[in-house]
Amino acid sequence: MGLVKINPPNHPQDPNDPPEDHRARFRGPGGLLEQLSDPRAVARRWAIRELAAFPESANALLAHLPMEPDNSVREVMLTTLMAIGGETVVKGLIAYLRSEDVFLRNGVVEVLQALPNELAVYMDWLLRDPDPDVRIFAVDILRELAHPEAPAWLEAILAQETEINVCGSVVDCLSEIGAPQSIPALQNLLTRFPGQPFLEFAVSMAIERIQNGK
Amino acid sequence: MAFDTSVQTSDMPLIRREEFLKFRDFFYRKTGIYYEEHKQSTIELRLFKHMTEMGFDDFRLYFNHLRFQASGLDLQSLINRMTVNETFFMREENQLQCLVNSALDEVMRIRRADNLLRLWSIPCSTGEEPYSLALYLLERWPKVDHVNIAISASDIDSNVLEQAKKGVYGPRSVNNIPKAWLQRYFRTIGPGQFQIAKELRDSIDFSLLNLSDPVQTKHFRGYDVIFCRNLLIYFDQESRRRAAETFYDALNPGGFLFLGHAESMSRISSLFKVRHFPDAIIYQKPGPT
Numbered sequence: 001m002g003l004v005k006i007n008p009p010n011h012p013q014d015p016n017d018p019p020e021d022h023r024a025r026f027r028g029p030g031g032l033l034e035q036l037s038d039p040r041a042v043a044r045r046w047a048i049r050e051l052a053a054f055p056e057s058a059n060a061l062l063a064h065l066p067m068e069p070d071n072s073v074r075e076v077m078l079t080t081l082m083a084i085g086g087e088t089v090v091k092g093l094i095a096y097l098r099s100e101d102v103f104l105r106n107g108v109v110e111v112l113q114a115l116p117n118e119l120a121v122y123m124d125w126l127l128r129d130p131d132p133d134v135r136i137f138a139v140d141i142l143r144e145l146a147h148p149e150a151p152a153w154l155e156a157i158l159a160q161e162t163e164i165n166v167c168g169s170v171v172d173c174l175s176e177i178g179a180p181q182s183i184p185a186l187q188n189l190l191t192r193f194p195g196q197p198f199l200e201f202a203v204s205m206a207i208e209r210i211q212n213g214k
Numbered sequence: 215m216a217f218d219t220s221v222q223t224s225d226m227p228l229i230r231r232e233e234f235l236k237f238r239d240f241f242y243r244k245t246g247i248y249y250e251e252h253k254q255s256t257i258e259l260r261l262f263k264h265m266t267e268m269g270f271d272d273f274r275l276y277f278n279h280l281r282f283q284a285s286g287l288d289l290q291s292l293i294n295r296m297t298v299n300e301t302f303f304m305r306e307e308n309q310l311q312c313l314v315n316s317a318l319d320e321v322m323r324i325r326r327a328d329n330l331l332r333l334w335s336i337p338c339s340t341g342e343e344p345y346s347l348a349l350y351l352l353e354r355w356p357k358v359d360h361v362n363i364a365i366s367a368s369d370i371d372s373n374v375l376e377q378a379k380k381g382v383y384g385p386r387s388v389n390n391i392p393k394a395w396l397q398r399y400f401r402t403i404g405p406g407q408f409q410i411a412k413e414l415r416d417s418i419d420f421s422l423l424n425l426s427d428p429v430q431t432k433h434f435r436g437y438d439v440i441f442c443r444n445l446l447i448y449f450d451q452e453s454r455r456r457a458a459e460t461f462y463d464a465l466n467p468g469g470f471l472f473l474g475h476a477e478s479m480s481r482i483s484s485l486f487k488v489r490h491f492p493d494a495i496i497y498q499k500p501g502p503t
Contacts, residue, residue: 003417006364049428079455
């Protein structure tokens, strides 16, 4: 016993490999989409990985996403949707922000954070959604969204948002990504919600962090 | 693998910004390595130097050549140039201790019938990491004689793989190796030149691999332990997630993933369990306990 050398693992075909490997290496989206119903999670994951090369599969992936029972497959599906990107993906994922499925919703937030340019046109609309939970998720997206307008969007919410919980999320978010120009918006918020010790504390913490450069 | 930051920057752009952005997107699609815009001056000097060495004086022509050359040889050559591979033996030794003191005990408890332990080092650079794994197992793991151990080692850079196969190292590289191990497993082949024993060189399977290519990575599976240290920090979020998912399918249930000390899987993917061991924090694919 001890160190042994085995055959290179990347040999083209091995009779012991799972059957999905015995196929042409490059296939169209039709065959790959069929494998979304394969009972083995590993086969579904590999098919979904390859679907990243076929943007036309976005709608089918979006439709399958909430039905997929295995979270490891869902992770791969979200990554493939992230790779495909574009308007179809962003619109499709935004719809799932209303889902009761926490894993799905958190995954969607992560993918949308990675698509700042496509998401930008929907941001105002999301931040005015009638559902305060969706507005809070929108704020969560802004927390990690690499977009130069993110602090300005957050400051604008503080001027008009009526739900104190949404405002609390914005204050928390600005404490991380805010700049000195965010401070007036934070101070004005306290005049809109007077006598709220939680908010006063959060605002003072945020201002202190901004002033100290985090 | 790491970026070469030794080149001097210039005030005058050698490549127009639009061209740089196009190149950046192309290189990202091919390798998963993403250059921030503020790194343009550093990157473009290295790129420009390589381009002129290849006989081109017009970036547009060179870029078209890279994109359409059927063999892909010049792209590989550029990849080799754009990455540097400075590392050394026994780097982040606490992780090697974690491997032999904690992780392998768990792996052995859920052993398969084949009695084969498989480890994968990626990126392996010039070989210091996979050879360190081999040395550590031979010297510090009591069960080493009771199991077959196969170590695979991969890198995107074909030049470093050739160096790794030769197994010749300078004094800085071997500085952390205990003297007794150095005497036992290396021979001096010149002033400050140490070559690792042929048996060890022959025992490791080195392969050229682009982690961002699902066709290439698909057949890497059945591993118990993967070391992927200080690579994901150069990837963007999408490439990190894809890498994590590739490792997930490459590992056996219950297998372990070691990342660099500055890298955290928790910020990349929820696929793995975080495991806190006395020597290190590592990541485990859920599986039999």
